[in-house]
Amino acid sequence: MRTSEGEQGGGGVGAERTPGGGPARPEERLEQAVRAAEQALIEFEIAVETFRVEVENFSRLHEQKLGPMYARLEELDARILEARAARSDDPEDRRRADEARARLMPIPGVEELLNGWMDGDGLFPEATAMLTDRPVRPPRRVRPSDEARKLYRDLARKAHPDLAQEDAERERREAFITRVNAAYARGSEDELRELAEEWAAGPEPKRLPSAAEELYARLEWLARRKELLTLVARQLEDGAIGSMLRLAPDDPDRLLEEIAERLRAQVAEREAELAELLA
Numbered sequence: 001m002r003t004s005e006g007e008q009g010g011g012g013v014g015a016e017r018t019p020g021g022g023p024a025r026p027e028e029r030l031e032q033a034v035r036a037a038e039q040a041l042i043e044f045e046i047a048v049e050t051f052r053v054e055v056e057n058f059s060r061l062h063e064q065k066l067g068p069m070y071a072r073l074e075e076l077d078a079r080i081l082e083a084r085a086a087r088s089d090d091p092e093d094r095r096r097a098d099e100a101r102a103r104l105m106p107i108p109g110v111e112e113l114l115n116g117w118m119d120g121d122g123l124f125p126e127a128t129a130m131l132t133d134r135p136v137r138p139p140r141r142v143r144p145s146d147e148a149r150k151l152y153r154d155l156a157r158k159a160h161p162d163l164a165q166e167d168a169e170r171e172r173r174e175a176f177i178t179r180v181n182a183a184y185a186r187g188s189e190d191e192l193r194e195l196a197e198e199w200a201a202g203p204e205p206k207r208l209p210s211a212a213e214e215l216y217a218r219l220e221w222l223a224r225r226k227e228l229l230t231l232v233a234r235q236l237e238d239g240a241i242g243s244m245l246r247l248a249p250d251d252p253d254r255l256l257e258e259i260a261e262r263l264r265a266q267v268a269e270r271e272a273e274l275a276e277l278l279a
Helices: 005-009 026-088 091-104 125-132 146-159 167-185 189-201 212-238 240-247 252-278
Strands: none
Touching: 026 091, 026 146, 026 167, 026 212, 026 240, 026 252, 146 167, 146 189, 167 189, 212 240, 240 252
């Protein structure tokens, strides 16, 4: 995620004078600083949320495409250790084989306790379908289009809660942005366009003049919020999926296929090794 300190910092505090040419009042300069900090924070928050959606979607695709291969490798590793233990009759080999098999086993007793609805890995697909009254289907591929990104950024700039000056207006914006985030996570251009129309037709909030003490408090809150977002961005970037995504931000499908090729080669090697041990 490309979020430099320059992007986070926004424009400078800026003007020292009023539009008429006279010196700016301290409150006006403080208001300018708050507005600049608000806009910088909004841009940073948009970047973080965009990257979070990308990480979430890539994680879903990663699990859907590569999960079965990882499971196959783990099963083959356990069977190889079991075959070695059977050949050597060594207690240490048996211990390693038992540990590998135990990692693949569900939690004992869960299936009986829940009457066959689930095991240690979660609800059975049939149980999920029955409870939700929906057919079982794989997770849908979601990657927001360029148009969806543009709509999301425009809405986030216009409706961001940090632009509110009253509690009621902030609550309205927070509820609206929650819907915007959900539509963006689904990659739905139609929903985002409808939300843009809804926002344009809504009431125009009024900005009340703020006292200097309130402006200072606002700047302090914005600074704390920026620190929190910086931490969230760092956690996303340093996570396993975020680190993988940074290797090929423009073509994650190619990265997944490269990993899949390596996993297929490892599966073939393990299968050959197991066949040799069982021969």
